[in-house]
Each structure stands twice: as structure tokens, then as C-alpha cells.
Amino acid sequence: MSEKAKDPGIFGQLFGTFFSKHWPVWVGGIVLGLLNILLFAIHSPWGASGGINNWGENLFQTFGIFGINGTTPVWLSLFGMLCLMLVIGSFMGALFSKEFALRVPPRGEMVKGFIGGGLMALGATIGLGCTIGSFFSGVPALSGGAIIFTIGLFAGVIIALKYLIWEMEKYPRFSAGKSYTFLAVKPGKGSWQVYLGWTVLALVLLIAWLYSGRNPVMTWFIIIGLFMGMISQRSRFCIVKAFRDPFMTGESDGSTGVMAGLMVTLVGFTAIKFFGIGFDDPTLRMREMTWIFPHFWGRALIGGLIFGLGMTVAGGCAVGTLWRVGEGQIKLWFAALGFILISPLSNMFIVPAINEIFPQTMRFRAFLPDYIGYAGAFALVVALILLWYWFVKWNEKTGRFTAY
Amino acid sequence: METKFDQTLDCKGLSCPMPMMKLSKAIKGMNQGEVLEMLGTDPGTKSDLPKWCEKTGNEILHEEALDGGIFRYLIKKN
Numbered sequence: 001m002s003e004k005a006k007d008p009g010i011f012g013q014l015f016g017t018f019f020s021k022h023w024p025v026w027v028g029g030i031v032l033g034l035l036n037i038l039l040f041a042i043h044s045p046w047g048a049s050g051g052i053n054n055w056g057e058n059l060f061q062t063f064g065i066f067g068i069n070g071t072t073p074v075w076l077s078l079f080g081m082l083c084l085m086l087v088i089g090s091f092m093g094a095l096f097s098k099e100f101a102l103r104v105p106p107r108g109e110m111v112k113g114f115i116g117g118g119l120m121a122l123g124a125t126i127g128l129g130c131t132i133g134s135f136f137s138g139v140p141a142l143s144g145g146a147i148i149f150t151i152g153l154f155a156g157v158i159i160a161l162k163y164l165i166w167e168m169e170k171y172p173r174f175s176a177g178k179s180y181t182f183l184a185v186k187p188g189k190g191s192w193q194v195y196l197g198w199t200v201l202a203l204v205l206l207i208a209w210l211y212s213g214r215n216p217v218m219t220w221f222i223i224i225g226l227f228m229g230m231i232s233q234r235s236r237f238c239i240v241k242a243f244r245d246p247f248m249t250g251e252s253d254g255s256t257g258v259m260a261g262l263m264v265t266l267v268g269f270t271a272i273k274f275f276g277i278g279f280d281d282p283t284l285r286m287r288e289m290t291w292i293f294p295h296f297w298g299r300a301l302i303g304g305l306i307f308g309l310g311m312t313v314a315g316g317c318a319v320g321t322l323w324r325v326g327e328g329q330i331k332l333w334f335a336a337l338g339f340i341l342i343s344p345l346s347n348m349f350i351v352p353a354i355n356e357i358f359p360q361t362m363r364f365r366a367f368l369p370d371y372i373g374y375a376g377a378f379a380l381v382v383a384l385i386l387l388w389y390w391f392v393k394w395n396e397k398t399g400r401f402t403a404y
Numbered sequence: 405m406e407t408k409f410d411q412t413l414d415c416k417g418l419s420c421p422m423p424m425m426k427l428s429k430a431i432k433g434m435n436q437g438e439v440l441e442m443l444g445t446d447p448g449t450k451s452d453l454p455k456w457c458e459k460t461g462n463e464i465l466h467e468e469a470l471d472g473g474i475f476r477y478l479i480k481k482n
Contacts (some may be wrong), residue, residue, distance in 0.1 A: 022451045099447045101473040105417035179417025184473020329419045404428035
């Protein structure tokens with residue numbers, strides 16, 4: 001701190017703009033929203049749980065467990081690669097800002113990470129979606145099921161937050177104890193992290209280029225995924241935070257950041273669906289029904305609730321888990337592991353029973369414009385976002401629903 | 405360099421939301437004017453803590469980066 005910093009130069013200053021401080025969450029939200037629109041225009045909207053499930057299936061297949069076979073390899077799965085790039089992009093962002101370190105929490109936290117990840121996998125497989133597919137993409141995709149999933153998420157978050165507070169009061173030792181940090185650097189030192197960051201960027205661009213001849217969609221998914229990971233890490237874009245913090249400290253910045261992203265995405269997605277903009281869907285109807293999952297409303301409600309419980313206990317939603325993995329938070333490594341291991345198991349042993357009650361048929365796919373028109377659906381989503389905005393701001397001022 | 409404090413809170417290794425939850429609880433149990441030392445490793449704290457202090461009226465007296473990626477804050481309860 002005491003030594004005089006040397007002049008970073010013009011490009012050094014530009015670099016500092018991105019990597020010396022965290023970005024406001026709303027900046028992250030808006031840019032992620034724009035990239036999400038781009039993903040949809042190229043192929044289909046952003047999703048996370050499908051990609052993580054793909055990792056899990058590949059893992060089981062590699063070890064020949066439960067006879068899973070015929071899984072798409074990760075390197076050919078658009079969403080498997082998108083999720084992988086989120087981790088790598090966050091790793092790169094953390095390196096550029098010298099924030100990467102392996103942070104090993106007390107043992108109880110790792111247990112909570114694993115359980116939270118497992119619950120997220122259950123919620124995602126039962127409810128057909130996660131905080132990305134059935135919320136951050138699903139709501140702007142004008143899906144009725146996504147709105148129900150969101151209600152489930154809120155309920156799950158509130159219940160799990162009560163649990164966390166109870167645990168901290170009754171069993172404070174569960175989240176205390178020995179912790180370790182490796183590879184951390186002090187400010188002004190540790191240039192190796194920045195050099196490694198550039199190496200990662202160069203390697204990913206090379207990989208993206210290798211795909212470009214045969215699979216240009218994958219090239220775009222790789223590059224967009226990389227930047228989505230980096231932006232999430234820099235802005236600490238986290239959907240659990242958006243849902244939870246108003247009920248915890250009353251803070252609303254995380255929530256308004258997510259709302260900004262939702263609004264941008266809503267405009268883009270509505271236009272894409274309305275005009276049928278896009279590439280390989282043979283009919284306008286198929287384009288309209290993209291990301292309208294057959295989970296209205298029972299599956300969405302139950303799945304959202306379980307997912308909400310899981311993400312709060314883990315301290316990271318689907319995307320929040322992935323970027324914290326890249327940043328080196330070991331608790332979230334356990335959450336990712338829980339998600340990866342439980343997701344294929346749930347699909348094999350639990351989802352078939354759920355399908356008996358709520359079959360995945362057209363009857364359960366609720367595309368809002370079918371009922372209230374495009375203008376009505378758009379207005380409904382805007383109204384819901386405004387209502388949420390009013391709530392978090394009012395609550396921030398009055399502290400009515402905050403725990404502290 | 406500020407060194408005086410009344411209580412210390414170890415949040416090393418913890419990730420969001422645990423540091424802010426533990427901090428809120430610890431500050432709640434302190435008297436006005438007392439100072440809490442908080443140690444942590446979650447980069448999220450760097451943006452969460454100033455916002456929280458602004459909202460609650462508590463004050464960051466001192467912050468520094470220690471070896472091993474540990475941040476140290478001294479927070480005064482107002």
C-alpha cells in the first residue's frame with residue numbers, strides 16, 4: 001500500500017476498469033441479458049441444469065454405473081460446454097483480478113454444499129429447470145410454468161434461510177472451525193495470476209476456433225459462455241442473493257441487478273418469439289414454444305421449492321455455483337459435486353414416478369401469449385418485475401421482512 | 405495502524421451468505437461504540453460489507469489485506 005503505484009499505461013487503465021473492482025450487479029445483469037438474447041438468436045436461451053446433468057451422465061457412463069449409455073459427450077453438448085465455459089470464464093475473471101484462491105471452508109460448510117447441490121439437482125429434475133432455464137430465461141420466454149417455478153423458489157429460499165439462521169444460533173460450530181486458503185496473492189503481487197488468465201483466454205479462443213469449421217454454433221456458445229462466466233464473477237451475479245438478501249439483511253442491489261437483466265431479456269426474447277427469429281426451428285410455433293417446459297404448474301411449484309431450498313443451503317444457484325467453482329470456493333465444489341451426482345440418479349429413480357402424476361405433455365406447457373396475447377404476456381411479466389422491485393425497495397426502507 | 409478491537413469474528417474460508425450473516429449477528433450482540441475485527445476470504449465481502457455499513461450506519465474504521473488472501477476489517481458499531 002505504501003509504495004507508489006507505477007503508471008499502468010492506457011491499456012493498463014482499461015484493464016483496471018474491468019478487473020480492479022467489482023462491477024455493479026445491474027451492469028452484469030444487463031450484459032448477461034444481452035448475451036442471453038444472442039444465445040437465443042443463435043440457437044436457444046441460456047440454461048444450466050441440463051449442462052450439469054450432462055456432466056453427471058458422462059461421469060456415470062465413464063465408470064459404467066447404472067448402465068447409463070448413449071450420453072452426448074460433454075464436448076459435443078452445447079449446454080455441457082456452456083456450463084464448462086462458465087466455470088472457466090469465472091476462473092479467468094478471478095485470475096485477471098487476482099481474486100483466485102482455493103478457499104477451503106470448515107467441514108460443516110462442505111456438507112451443506114453437497115446437500116444443497118443434491119437438493120438443487122432434485123428440484124431441477126423434478127421441476128424441469130433451474131434458476132436460469134426456468135427463471136432468468138424462462139420468465140422472459142413468457143412461460144407460465146417459469147412464473148410458478150419462481151414462486152416455488154421464493155418459498156424454498158424463505159424456508160431455507162430460516163434454517164440457516166436457526167443453525168447459526170443453535171449450532172454455530174457447524175459453520176466454524178479450521179479453514180485453509182491456498183494460492184491467494186497479495187495486492188500488488190502475484191502477476192502469475194494475470195499471466196495465467198491470458199493463457200486461459202488464448203486456449204479457449206483456440207478451442208472455439210477448432211470448432212468453427214464443423215460446428216459454428218458451438219464456437220459461439222464457447223465464447224459467450226466464457227464471457228458469461230467472467231461477467232458473473234466480476235459482478236457477483238447471483239440469483240440466490242437476489243431472492244435471499246431482502247429477507248436477510250434487506251439489501252436490494254442483488255435483486256435489482258437480476259431485474260435489470262430480466263427486463264432486457266424480456267424485450268429480446270419477445271421479439272425473437274413474435275417474429276420467429278432464429279435458425280433451425282422449422283415452424284414459428286416451435287420457436288414460440290422454446291423454453292416453455294411441460295411443468296405447469298405442479299411440477300414447477302414442487303421443483304422450484306426444492307431448488308430454492310438447495311440453492312440457499314449451498315449458497316449458490318446453478319450459475320452462482322458454477323462461477324464460484326471457478327473462483328476457487330471449495331464449498332461450491334461440493335455443491336457442484338452434489339448436483340452432478342444426484343441429477344442423473346434423480347432422472348433414473350425419481351422422475352419416472354413424477355411423470356406418472358405429471359406427464360411431460362403439451363397439456364402442461366403454458367405459453368402465456370396463447371391465453372392473453374403477446375402484449376398481455378409482456379405486460380404481465382413487466383408488472384410482476386415492478387411488483388418485486390416495489391417490494392424489495394419498500395422492504396429495504398422499512399426492514400419489515402428482514403431477519404436482521 | 406488501527407489495532408484496538410473488542411471482539412473478533414473469523415469468517416475465513418466461508419462463502420456467501422455466511423460472512424454477512426455472522427457479521428450481522430455479532431454486531432447485534434455488541435454495544436454501541438465497540439469495535440469488531442472481522443477476518444474473511446470471500447471476495448464478495450468486499451462489495452457486501454460497505455453496502456451493509458452504509459445501510460445500517462455502522463462504520464468501517466480500517467481495512468487491509470493480509471497474507472494468504474485474508475481481508476481484515478475493523479467495524480465500529482454505531
